Amino acid sequence: MPLFRISASPRLPHFRVVLAGVSALLVTSPVVAQEPSKGTTELPAVKVETTVSKAAKAKKTAKATPAPQSAAALLPAAEPAPVAAPAPGTRSGSLGVPTTAEATADINRAPGGVEVVPDTEFRNTPANTIKDAIGWVPGVIIQSKWGPDARVSIRGSGLTRNYGNRGINAFMDGIPINTSDGLFDLFEVDPSAYRYVEVYKGANALRFGSNSLGGAINFVTPTGYDADLFGARIDVGSFGFVKTTVNSGGVSGPVDYFINLSANREDGYREHSEQEMARLNANLGYRLSANAETRFYVNANTWNGELPGEVTKAQALKSPKEANPYWVFLDQQRNIDSVRVANKTTLRIDGTTVEFGAFTHQRYVDHPIYEYLDYDVSDYGGFVRATDDRMIGGFRNRLIVGANVLNGTFDYKQFVNNAGKKGALTTSLDWESENYSAYVENSFSVTPNVALIAGTQFMHVVREQRDRIGANSGSNDYDLWSPKVGILWDVDPGWQVFANISRSAEVPTFDANAFNIKAQTATTYEIGTRGSRPDFRWDVSLYRAEIDDELQCLTVVFSPFFTAPCVIQNADKTVHQGVEAGFGLAFLKSTFDIEDRVWLNVVYTYNDFFFDNDVLWGNNQLPGVAPHNFRAELLYNHPSGFYAGPNVEWMADAFYADNANTLKVDPYALLGFRLGYDQSKGWSGYVEGRNLLDERYIATTITTGNADPSMELFNPGTGRAVYGGVQYRW
Known part of the structure; x- marks a missing residue:
């Protein structure tokens, strides 16, 4: 069968045809490397450095101990040689895009x-879903459904969201990829395209103007300054999975570029779950001067995916490969085309860096489910952010101020679903969303090692719905403040202690379909520490979020032939509290009389989420996620680049599928193993086995108010799977 099918009524026909043709070529044709132009000259590396105190510079050069690194940065690749981190604000290469080390600082x-999760953590995986990229970050819960679809939650954000993802602000190269009403699509995330991924939990994402409970995730693509001149890879695996990727980057005079094109298909573990995707990520930068740079971004994606649907708990565990027969009868699918074009310009003026830009994001969704959904989304916006880093009266001060605009329109229609074909029109809506925010954050170093941080954000939001065939029109405005205070103590160059108190706010998405829904607000308290030593690294946070009017997406109507979408409503008071911990320990060194290591890497997330004296639900646990979640790996690393070791993913406790706490999802443990050979240039390869014991388990659940065993709420997890891949980087 062809790699990509073209839908009967595409809204972006040229884009789909081009991506389909190139993607088919990627899978069926060999890749030929081209020699760079003999006339090409590389721009010398330009080091852009903000004002830094002499004491900080002296400390940087005098100490060889590496600066604190994220837990994800030590999981699970080979341990690099310790190097001193660059001073914060330092830039080499691109003026507007930090390298991995600079981003970490x-x-x-x-x-x-x-x-900060560097690409070394996920490039030797199938590199196809968001779980491949950030699944080892403590506090991030990713529950797979099928294909690229999953529920992503940080600190309980969007915990009951049954489709789409809410409560996290997603960015690509610092530019929003959420729809203007707050949702974001995971299929647009292509881990094979990124140099690193930044995860900001909660109000720590204020530097982007994000104020959601879950924070922000920023996917950062390479530039020509740090990209390979040529790269190609192929990944294959169980259930018909094939992915091919080609990329290139380089510098010529003031111009640099990066382009990454990938295509993949899979039959799917379950019946009626075939997926086909193609994704393009590219950027082009122009150095206007040593202190000015502009960069253009293009992202284009297409996805055709069959949906197997939720089933009962018994069916999920007894016959996990079977699809819901009614979903098959309706030929339920999710087909999306999207194109995003953006520009970001960066200026350096003395100790101040100014970034500003604009973007537009167009999507077309062809989505036959219980009814046939057909809609266009047109989002657009702009941003400006200034970072001033200088000495004031002998004290270091960093001030960040910014503003964001993210507006959009939705042309939304629903039709009767006649076995996968459009029937009569049932719903026709025009949605308009406006989001304006301004924020400020200041970090003042009262001593060389202690900084006090304070900031706030103001957000004005408008949601308007016009019902073109009915009487369900209305609008709502929200004005929300989100202040924050914190403290950061550098105990030594490799050890930090921190604490903060913050507010967050989230407004409902359009599918709330009601105008009496309140915004969700929360106050979060957090303390923690992170650091590194030559053979030990750690990252631990403890937090408590006290939430008012938590947005819950609860499915309330079920029958043998119909599953209604969830209805969004406000809970009264809830509490999300927990522990996010990551550790890495080299407990065996020079095992074979060489500079090799055996690393034990552990990530633990504790979730204690509950109603707080709710009139209806009392102090019940919130549904959707288990209290205890572990990931661990024992990995042997050889200095040649060879690595091998087992790993385990363990959901150690059951969790509920409903607010009433009547139906549980059982605990499980999954055993895996991986080995490979990784080089920064030349050939690399890997083999990875997942769920090697073929455990039957439930990966995620729809949430509801009151559940019973006959309800079709559950998505079975994927069975035993083996993946392998080779890549060449030049």
């Missing part, structure tokens, strides 16, 4: 839970 100035 910058992010470690946040007084709370933050992570």
Whole structure:
């Protein structure tokens, strides 16, 4: 069968045809490397450095101990040789895009839970879903459904969201990829395209103007300054999985570029779950001067995916490969085309860096489910952010101020679903969303090692619905403040302690379909520490979020032939509290009389989420996620680049599928193993086995108010699978 099918009524026909043709070529044709132009000259590396105190510079050069790194940065690749981190704000190569080391130095100035996940952590995986990229970050819960779809939750954000993801602000190269009403699509995330991923938990994402409970995730693509001149890879695996990727980057005079094109298909573990995708990520930068750079971004994606649907708990465990027969009868699918074009310009003026830009994001969704959904989304916006880093009266001060605009329109229609074909029109809505925010954050170093941080954000939001065939029109405005205070103590160059108190706010998405839904607000308290020693690294955060009007997405109507979408409502008062911990320990060194290591890597997330004296639900646990979640790996690393070792993913306790706490999802443990050979240039390869004991388990559940065993709420987890891949980097 062809790699990509073209839908009967595409709204972006040229884009789909081009991506389909190129993607088919990627799978069926050999890749030929081209020699670079003999006339090409590389721009010398330009080091852009903000004002840094002499004491900080002296400390940087005098100490060989590496700066604190995220837990994800030590999981689970080979341990690099310790190097001194660059001073925060330092830039080499691109003026507007930090390298991995520079991004790590910058992010470690946040007084709370933050992570940088370098591509070395996920490039030797199938590199197809968001779980491949950030599944080892403590506090991030990713529950797979099928294909690229999953529920992503940080600190309980969007915990009951049954489709789409809410409560996290997603960015690509610092530019929003959420829809203007707050949702984001995981299929647009292509881990094979990124140099690193930044995770900002909760209010630690204020530097982007994010104020959601879950924080922000920023996917950062390479530039020509740090990209391979040529790269190609192929990944294959169980259930018909095939993915091919080609990329290239380089510098010529003031111009640099990066382009990554991937295509993949899979039959799927379950019946009626075939997936086909193609994704393009590219950027082009132009150095206007040593202190000015502009960069253009293009992202284009297409996804055709069959949906197997939820089943009962008994069916999920007894016959996990079977699809819901009614979903098959309706030929339920999710087909999306999207194109995003953006520009970001960066200026350096003395100790101040100014970034500003604009973007537009167009999506077309062809989505036959219980009814046939057909809609266009047109989002657009702009941003400006200034970072001033200088000495004031002998004290270091960093001030960040910014503003964001994210607006959009939705042309939304629903039709009767006649076995996968459009029937009569049932719903026709025009949605308009406006989001305006301004924020400020200041970090003042009262001593060379202690910084006090304070900030706030104001957000004005408008949601308007016009019902073109009915009487369900209305609008709502929200004005929300989100202040924050914190403290960051550098105990030594490799050890930090932090604490913060913050507010967050989230407004309902359009599918709330009601205008009496309140915004969700929360106050979060957090303390923690992170650091590294030559043979030990750690990252631990403890937090408590006290939430008012938590947005819950609860499915309330079921029958043998119909599953209604969830209905969004406000809970009264709830509490989310927990522990996010990551550790890495080299407990065996020079095992074979060489500089090799055996690393034990452990990630633990504790979730204690509950109603707080709710009139209806009392102090019940919130549904959707287990209290105890572990990931661990024992990995042998050889200095040649060879690595091998077993790993385990363990959901150690049951959790509920409903607010009433009547139906549980059982605990499980999954055994895996991986081995490979990784080089920064030349050939690399890997083999990875997942769920090697073929455990039957439930990966995720729809949530509801009151559940019973006959309800079709559950998505079975994937059975035993083996993946392998080879890549060449030049």
